[in-house]
Amino acid sequence: MVRCPECRSEIPQSDFNVSTDRLWCAKCGKLYSFRELPVEEVATPVRSGGTLPAGCKRFQTLRGDEVFEASLYSNIWLFLVPFTAFWGGLSMTGMVSSIRQRGFQLETLFFLPFFVGTIVLTGASLFSLFGKLRVKRSAADGKIICYQGCLGIGKTWRLEPSEIKSFRIITGIGGRNSNSYYLEVTFKNGDRKRIFFTGQEEKLRFAHDFLYTLVKKHLD
Numbered sequence: 076m077v078r079c080p081e082c083r084s085e086i087p088q089s090d091f092n093v094s095t096d097r098l099w100c101a102k103c104g105k106l107y108s109f110r111e112l113p114v115e116e117v118a119t120p121v122r123s124g125g126t127l128p129a130g131c132k133r134f135q136t137l138r139g140d141e142v143f144e145a146s147l148y149s150n151i152w153l154f155l156v157p158f159t160a161f162w163g164g165l166s167m168t169g170m171v172s173s174i175r176q177r178g179f180q181l182e183t184l185f186f187l188p189f190f191v192g193t194i195v196l197t198g199a200s201l202f203s204l205f206g207k208l209r210v211k212r213s214a215a216d217g218k219i220i221c222y223q224g225c226l227g228i229g230k231t232w233r234l235e236p237s238e239i240k241s242f243r244i245i246t247g248i249g250g251r252n253s254n255s256y257y258l259e260v261t262f263k264n265g266d267r268k269r270i271f272f273t274g275q276e277e278k279l280r281f282a283h284d285f286l287y288t289l290v291k292k293h294l295d
Contacts, residue, residue: 139214143285147206163193
C-alpha cells in the first residue's frame with residue numbers, strides 16, 4: 076500500500092509509476108517523487124525481485140549478519156592503469172633526475188603536483204579494479220553498516236534504522252545527463268547524508284532495495 080505523504084490517503088496503482096519516480100495524489104492534486112517517500116509509506120521497493128547484476132551478491136553470515144555486496148569493477152582500468160604507469164614514470168623520473176643533478180631546490184617542487192596526481196590516479200586505478208560497495212545489518216545490535224572503498228580502505232557509515240526517515244537515488248552534477256549517482260539518506264532530525272557514489276546505477280538500485288528491506292524490517 077502506498078499513501079500520500081500529506082493527506083495519508085491510499086494511492087491507487089494507476090497513479091504511481093516506480094520506473095519514472097512519479098506519484099500523483101488526486102485528493103491533494105500534487106505530484107510527488109516515489110523515492111522520496113518515507114520508508115513507512117512504501118510497501119514495495121524500487122525494484123522488486125529480479126536477478127542480481129554481475130558482481131553482486133546477497134548472503135547471510137554465520138553470525139546472522141545480512142549482507143549485500145557489489146563489486147564496482149569498471150573497464151576504465153584499461154585506460155587508467157597504463158596512463159598511471161606512464162604519468163607516474165614520467166613524473167618520478169623527472170623528479171629523481173632533477174634531485175640527482177642539482178640537489179633538492181625550489182624548482183624540484185614543480186614536480187609535486189605531478190606526484191600528487193600519480194597518487195590520485197593510482198587510487199582511481201585500484202578502485203576501478205577492486206572497488207566494493209557493501210550494506211550490512213549487524214545481527215548483534217541491529218545497526219546498518221555501509222561501506223564503499225577498496226582493499227579495506229574507504230568510507231564507512233553506521234546507520235541506526237529507527238533514525239532513518241527516507242532515502243533516494245539522485246544524480247550528480249549534470250542532472251539526468253550525469254553518469255554519477257548517489258544514495259542519499261534523510262534522517263528524522265532533518266539531516267541528510269550521501270552515503271554512496273558510483274557510476275553504476277543498476278547496482279546502486281539493488282543496494283537501495285536492500286537498504287529499504289532492512290529499514291522496513293525494523294519498522295515492522
